[in-house]
Amino acid sequence: MSTNPKTSHAEAPVRLSPISYVVLGVIGLRGPSTPYQLKQAIERSVRYFWPFPHSQLYGEPERLAREGLLDQEVEEGGRRRRVYSLTSSGQEALENWLKTPPGEVFEMRDMAVLQLFFSEFTSTAELVKLAEDQVRLYKERLAVYQAIIEHNEGRERAARRLAPLNLGVRMATACLEFWSDIAENPPPGRE
The missing domain is CATH 1.10.287 (Helix Hairpins)
Structure with a gap:
């Protein structure tokens, strides 16, 4: 069952953080994913250069689904896991972010x-x-x-x-x- 509660994009622009882009990007690369699968994929990739607490990750897919950037499907049987996939709006947000220069240089914190x-x-x-x-x-x-x-x-x-x-x-x-x-x-x- 697919759910996407956001029906109108006429409201204020969606505020996206680096974690938002990590979620959009990883789902874009690997396809439909549960929050646990996202965590596993990030552990093997992004965390080596963009570490962040896992607590920031688990709520982000649901928020992005409310904003229309991800689709959310709840499995019918079993554990009824939530599986998220990238929407065209989510891909557009990711592509627009990739075109925006960061305007900052590497910052060491060691x-x-x-x-x-x-x-x-x-x-x-x-x-x-x-x-x-x-x-x-x-x-x-x-x-x-x-x-x-x-x-x-x-x-x-x-x-x-x-x-x-x-x-x-x-x-x-x-x-x-x-x-x-x-x-x-x-x-x-x-x-």
């Missing part, structure tokens, strides 16, 4: 870098430990990225979706080199 900034208040040994922990974490992240790349090798259709992953590899490699340098040659400070 707890380890914040701790490094205030590391004058800790010993060199603690700073080296912080750096070594970061080296380990970035090696693990690079291994995950490599597995994703290998899994998608030869899939031409995924090429554009892998471009952000290539950026992630470059950034993680730069961070790995940075933290390796800090671990090997910590800036002078409190012993």
Whole structure:
């Protein structure tokens, strides 16, 4: 049974957030999806460069359905899950957003870098430990990225979706080199 409570688009424009576009985009890529399937797909893709709490995700498909950007079907039997699919209005909203330059540059927000900034208040040994922990974490992240790349090798259709992953590899490699340098040659400070 398909439901779409929004019948008139004459009201104020729909306010869409980055999470809205993630939902529209992921459903556009993978097709009809339940909120759980969305969460799973995001865990394997978008979250590596656009993390957000899952609590923000679960209500968004229903809101987008009320706005006419998604269709909602409730399964007849079983668990009566809600399955969402992209409407033509939803695809149009996604396409319009993709034509709009963000007007911002990458903003780094990294707890380890914040701790490094205030590391004058800790010993060199603690700073080296912080750096070594970061080296380990970035090696693990690079291994995950490599597995994703290998899994998608030869899939031409995924090429554009892998471009952000290539950026992630470059950034993680730069961070790995940075933290390796800090671990090997910590800036002078409190012993």
